Amino acid sequence: MAKRSYPLAKVYGLLEPGPVVLLTTAGKTRPNVMTLSWLTMVEFEPPLVACVVSNRDYSFELLRKSGECAINIPTAELAQKVVSIGNHTGRNMDKFQSLGLTQKPASLVGAPLIAECYASLECRVYDTRMVAKYGLFILEVVKAWVDTAVKDPKTLHHRGKGAFMVAGETIKLRSKMK
Amino acid sequence: MAKRSYPLAKVYGLLEPGPVVLLTTAGKTRPNVMTLSWLTMVEFEPPLVACVVSNRDYSFELLRKSGECAINIPTAELAQKVVSIGNHTGRNMDKFQSLGLTQKPASLVGAPLIAECYASLECRVYDTRMVAKYGLFILEVVKAWVDTAVKDPKTLHHRGKGAFMVAGETIKLRSKMK
Numbered sequence: 308m309a310k311r312s313y314p315l316a317k318v319y320g321l322l323e324p325g326p327v328v329l330l331t332t333a334g335k336t337r338p339n340v341m342t343l344s345w346l347t348m349v350e351f352e353p354p355l356v357a358c359v360v361s362n363r364d365y366s367f368e369l370l371r372k373s374g375e376c377a378i379n380i381p382t383a384e385l386a387q388k389v390v391s392i393g394n395h396t397g398r399n400m401d402k403f404q405s406l407g408l409t410q411k412p413a414s415l416v417g418a419p420l421i422a423e424c425y426a427s428l429e430c431r432v433y434d435t436r437m438v439a440k441y442g443l444f445i446l447e448v449v450k451a452w453v454d455t456a457v458k459d460p461k462t463l464h465h466r467g468k469g470a471f472m473v474a475g476e477t478i479k480l481r482s483k484m485k
Numbered sequence: 486m487a488k489r490s491y492p493l494a495k496v497y498g499l500l501e502p503g504p505v506v507l508l509t510t511a512g513k514t515r516p517n518v519m520t521l522s523w524l525t526m527v528e529f530e531p532p533l534v535a536c537v538v539s540n541r542d543y544s545f546e547l548l549r550k551s552g553e554c555a556i557n558i559p560t561a562e563l564a565q566k567v568v569s570i571g572n573h574t575g576r577n578m579d580k581f582q583s584l585g586l587t588q589k590p591a592s593l594v595g596a597p598l599i600a601e602c603y604a605s606l607e608c609r610v611y612d613t614r615m616v617a618k619y620g621l622f623i624l625e626v627v628k629a630w631v632d633t634a635v636k637d638p639k640t641l642h643h644r645g646k647g648a649f650m651v652a653g654e655t656i657k658l659r660s661k662m663k
Contacts, residue, residue, distance in 0.1 A: 357525060
């Protein structure tokens with residue numbers, strides 16, 4: 308995917324529809340990637356995102372220690388890899404290598420970006436007050452990359468137990484909403 | 486919609502795909518309804534949901550004062566109403582009456598359920614620690630109602646400025662994920 312720098316003010320439009328994302332983190336020996344559906348926008352600009360990562364996940368430790376991650380948004384052709392990522396732990400496996408995902412260096416954080424995803428958001432941990440109780444991290448998106456040639460991305464939306472709704476048509480209504 | 490009681494353990498499957506929802510609250514003179522896209526699951530069971538309501542919204546006061554709300558999930562045929570709800574404030578308008586939405590009494594909370602929505606979740610405010618800084622409420626879903634005849638709901642997913650992705654087909658992959 309030929310991703311370009313994307314305005315931070317427009318990041319909410321990528322996450323508001325509720326796609327499954329792939330969260331990447333840097334590690335001492337190798338980076339990791341996890342599948343995540345529990346996230347929401349919290350502020351438009353600078354864009355803040357709340358995401359929930361269980362303390363049973365290997366990514367939890369990496370996110371806490373590094374204070375950085377990237378949110379990568381996959382489309383439907385990556386569905387099988389999205390499930391495989393969610394079904395394996397990175398504790399004893401290099402998921403990038405075994406699943407054939409291409410790492411690209413980020414510009415501002417240590418976590419890698421996933422080349423095969425149409426959008427990648429570089430994030431820094433912004434607020435950890437809700438981490439102990441809920442695993443809820445507030446992240447600040449500090450840099451965004453999008454392949455703007457992808458007009459209506461066929462994002463994946465998890466309905467549970469491996470069932471995903473695939474993004475359908477986009478309709479446009481007159482609205483004053485942001 | 487003929488909604489029936491729905492297991493709390495399955496609520497995450499309704500919200501994980503990221504639909505736009507209609508948040509209802511009770512008020513002294515009349516209830517209110519707002520359009521909301523900023524929410525995520527936080528815990529499976531009891532189901533906890535984080536949602537962001539701006540302190541500029543009339544619903545913010547009602548949610549804070551009552552400590553209760555309902556999350557109603559609309560489908561595509563309600564798109565115009567969803568936009569109208571988002572474009573008006575309930576401070577000086579009865580949105581239910583002017584938009585022709587039917588209120589149904591909830592079983593455990595004072596906020597009304599919207600009959601035209603295929604799913605409604607009765608919620609109590611569970612944690613307000615992030616309200617002052619982010620408008621982020623943690624809600625506990627205490628009762629769920631779903632029209633289970635609606636198999637693949639054509640939910641709306643906001644892309645910004647009145648553009649909505651409408652839920653497309655559902656694909657099923659073998660997965661150990663919940």
